Amino acid sequence: MTGPELSEFLYRHRISLVAGTIIILLAALGFFGYEKYQRNQVQRAAVLYNELVGASVAGQVSTARASADTLVHQYGHTPYAIFAHFFLARMDSESNQMPAAETDLNTIIQSRSVPRGLKSMAKLSLARLYLKQKQAQKALDLLKAPDVAFAALQDEIQGDAYVELHQNGKAMQAYRSAIVALPAADPYRSYLQMKMANIGVAP
Numbered sequence: 501m502t503g504p505e506l507s508e509f510l511y512r513h514r515i516s517l518v519a520g521t522i523i524i525l526l527a528a529l530g531f532f533g534y535e536k537y538q539r540n541q542v543q544r545a546a547v548l549y550n551e552l553v554g555a556s557v558a559g560q561v562s563t564a565r566a567s568a569d570t571l572v573h574q575y576g577h578t579p580y581a582i583f584a585h586f587f588l589a590r591m592d593s594e595s596n597q598m599p600a601a602e603t604d605l606n607t608i609i610q611s612r613s614v615p616r617g618l619k620s621m622a623k624l625s626l627a628r629l630y631l632k633q634k635q636a637q638k639a640l641d642l643l644k645a646p647d648v649a650f651a652a653l654q655d656e657i658q659g660d661a662y663v664e665l666h667q668n669g670k671a672m673q674a675y676r677s678a679i680v681a682l683p684a685a686d687p688y689r690s691y692l693q694m695k696m697a698n699i700g701v702a703p
Contacts, residue, residue, distance in 0.1 A: 545575040550656045552587060565591055584612055586622070593629060601629055622649045627657045636664035652681040654690060 552567035556629055566589065571584035585604040592601035608622035627639040639661045644656050659674035675696045677690050 511597060517548075521619055541575060543573060543577050545578040545580040548575065549580040549583065552584065561591060580607055581612070582618060586625070589622075589625060590627075593632070598629065598633055602626065607631065617649060620650050623656060624650060624653055627661075631657070631660055631664065634664065636661040652678045652688075655681060655683075656695075659692075659695065663695075671699055672696060 505520055541543050545577065547573055548567050552564055555561075555564035555567060568584040568587045568591075571578075571581050572588070585608050589601040589604040592604065594596070605622045605626040609626070612621075614622075623642055627642050630636070630639040630642065640658060643658055647654060655674045655678035659671045661680065662668070662671035662674060675692050679692050682689050682692075
């Protein structure tokens with residue numbers, strides 16, 4: 501294309517070219533603006549999470565709950581919202597609001613964006629919650645799928661559930677599995693051995 505031809509082409513399509521350029525610029529500005537917005541949201545969520553932890557450590561339950569609720573409802577797309585659900589579940593459990601605690605933990609378990617490790621932690625917490633409510637079979641059903649990373653804790657909870665169901669033989673097997681999963685020098689082994697002794701099984 502010669503110089504005159506190029507000039508004629510640019511003149512003929514000047515409106516389309518200008519419009520296209522504007523669209524590209526707006527798209528770029530929108531992308532970078534959204535990225536900035538996301539960073540600001542995460543930063544605000546981090547500050548709020550620090551406030552939640554501080555209030556929780558200080559025993560300021562109402563303040564901690566308010567921070568956790570804000571994280572869940574206004575910053576639900578950030579990782580801090582998941583940890584807020586853990587805090588809410590614990591506070592609800594401690595105040596005997598079991599359905600609310602169960603809802604928070606199930607929210608974590610059912611989320612597609614939550615890493616497997618956090619889901620396993622939520623399952624273990626929920627299983628403990630079921631045991632607290634004398635629902636041992638529900639705890640066992642929840643922990644059917646093994647997770648090697650949390651093998652000792654999972655086996656211990658299963659042992660506790662079997663004790664609740666008066667299935668001492670299975671409880672023994674679960675406690676022994678939990679002991680095997682722990683390092684040889686781990687002092688928690690003694691606690692598990694004590695549990696076995698309490699149901700009349702030699703460790």
